[in-house]
Amino acid sequence: FILPEEVSYEEGTFAEPLACTLLGQRKAGLQPGHSVLVIGSGISGLLHIQLARALGAGSIFAVDISEYRLKIARQAGADCAIHAKENVPDYLRKNNNGRLADIVIVCTGATPAVQQAFNTVDRGGTILFFAPSEPNVATPMNLWDLWRNCNSVIMSYAGPPDDTARSIELIRAGRVKVKELITHRLGLAETALGFKMVADAKESIKVIIEPHK
Template sequence: MRIAMYYNNRDVRLEEMPTPQIEPGELLVKVIASGICGSDVMEWYRIKTAPRVLGHEITGEIVEVGEGVERYKVGDRVFVSHHVPCNTCHYCLNGYHTACEMLHTTNYDPGGFAEYLRVPRINVDRGVFLLPDEVSFEDGVFIEPLACVVRGQRVARLQPGQTILVLGSGIAGLLHIALARAFGAGRIVATDINEYRLNAAQHFGADVAIHAEEDVPARLRQANEDRLADLVIVCTGALPAFNQALQSVDRGGTVLCFAPTEPGISLPVPVNDFWRNSITLMPSYGNSPLDAVVAIELIRARRVPVHEMITHRLSLAEIGLGFQLVADAKESIKVIVEMDRGVDS
């Protein structure tokens, strides 16, 4: 089968490897569509395990069912989660599924940028979801990133009527904007350094878009009746954005760290301000199976307009271009790879 082997952001090669053989309890899935995630181009992180087949936002069709699998059949249209929790450890039992050691170590074989993938038994048990008829293979690639956003807003306890500030209007920021709008947020303000993405932020629900190099707290007050934000969501790893977040959160508010920085970065936190003003600083990583279920329903019900976020559809042979588009982060929103797509399609 054909696969895309990642060496670095500028070197993603079309190669061949044997189609995986499945064991009892496993599935073989023909990948139909696979999204390129912003984390796929975090070179400092990905290059540690290169060369490897990346890709974790996939939809496809089951083509082989292992002995003992009863919930799924050949021909089922599915989304497959690459990371799944054990559901029995201390962290899972306390609701912190994304802190589970098993979630951090599970994956499918070899990765989403391949024509076929083997779904291990535990992923079959906890990470395979049937696509509703209303959800296309294309739209289904948003299930994983939207599920992460669902979890982020859930743990941050977003409430209707709140003022939301989203720092960074890439795909994660745009999904946060669209979901916050669907959940009844009040005023939504977005930032970015790119005009293309600022325009996209307003298209998908932001009331105000601010260039990130401006005085964001001051502009926020101007747009929000002299108040700061109830919830600040940091969707970029740029350190200035984290500093802006700490300056832009209102008393009693929350800063949600949704994106990692490069390694070795420390954030200076004004502890006394947080203590006196009852400010909450919290992270959100990944998603749980429940969040995936919610994301599927949001897409099925058209509550989040994910289809409009697709800007590029590429063949597997063009995946190098896709990585460049996502890494450049200038004039793309969501780049997806369609396995059956021809180069000239």
Template sequence: MGKDKNRVAVYYRNDDVRLEERPVPGIGPGELLLRVEASGICGSDVMEWYRVRKAPLVLGHEIAGIVEEVGEGVTRFGKGDRVTAAHHVPCNTCKYCLRGEYSVCDTLRTTNFDPGGFAEQVRLPRINVDRGVFRLPDEVSFEEGTFAEPLACVLRGQRIAGLRPGDSVFVLGSGISGLLHIAAARALGAGRIVAADISRFRLDAARNAGADAVFLADRDVGGQLRQANGGLGADVVVVCTAAPPAINAAFGCADRGGRILFFAPSMPGEAFPFPLYELWRDGVNIFFSYAGPPGDTVQAIEMLRSRRVMVHGMVTHRLPLAETGRGFQLVARAQDSIKVIVLPQK
């Protein structure tokens, strides 16, 4: 294959991801061409209800790699730099950005890579280069660098939910987002951390990530939580699954004065019973979180560098680009995988 060709994994649906060739994207002023060394498959990548209507497309937003070409006017980065990049970046000038609500910025929702990260090479647009590309410290591998974006999302969620040192934390759903919430909460000084899932495989991973207690979420979730947490609900409840039973159970898991963070989206149009009186009576606050602004990404990279958050053990599968389809099936099935990393240069 010549240098003008770019191998990409094209998504049609979860069980149909095809290896194709496309031209290497050209770059303009202010842009970078990135050689992708590692790209993580996110749980959002396998949300068919959201992805199929936009297919075919090249997904992949958790990336790390080496700068191959530098566009005119770029001074902060040079050829050969090791970097990670955020696909969604804010404008920093709208009313939402000015009050710190970056995740609802109109610009943030429209920015992206060209193509997505399941490719040998991607173009990083000017706006991403300006506020969404970050150097990787020597201590952080490319594989670890793919965790900068999801960890930033986690840090933002815990920040807006007001996680404090000593708070008890209950993580409902122990996939990769749940594990990162456990690890980050532990690093930030949380007290007792309890995790629940319907998979024993994932509960083992939750223990390894730092949970003090785990249980199967197959019955009386609130009762099991209190049994594991000294008879109390949790100060912070983090819901990392869109499963309706988990969402409904979460309302009964917060202690008085506690906070519930919904971290995973439901399908559009889904509605859930809302126990308003009980939440009002107990002073429970509810939060939602999406994306991770640049400041949280900087913190995430430092936590990876310092090993305050250890992610190497969360990776269960490393696949060459040609096996991206298998990776999507592993993540969609959610049985014997945690984090699947695609290695586009292999």
């Protein structure tokens, strides 16, 4: 893909992950007005928040264990940012007209997040697993509850070429503001530091390596 003049190389690094986000939300059937809960406010979660807002979602809620990331989630467009230690189902009911979420998007492989998703999806709603747990971790699901509540559980991973083209256009048009998610720019000699910052995930979101520095 050739980036248009209005899209910088830095912004272009988001084309692939945003394409994956597009596919995921399409598979989840997100429609204007849907309430959305995003569990995990790393780069994937923040892109889901921005895209859901761009596509006309109703109330958007973000959940994370990091206050830093919850602050960024608010800046990215979440209406409410909830610490994972809170009673998230109760919070949703109090702030979403007595209902749970139409769509729950899981952007972390942490086991508690999986259970949180089942506890926070509304009747007839959809859970999108956008991040995997470890291969050897068993994930219990109560199929009776899913059946009784008419819930859908779907997975999404890749982003096809058509969605890559769409993601570039969303960035070009400013409907998804990816530049705001770049928290650090490092030179090539600082690559190891960049990987450490991403792994620690304490006060970084997107770390860009600039080889010319």
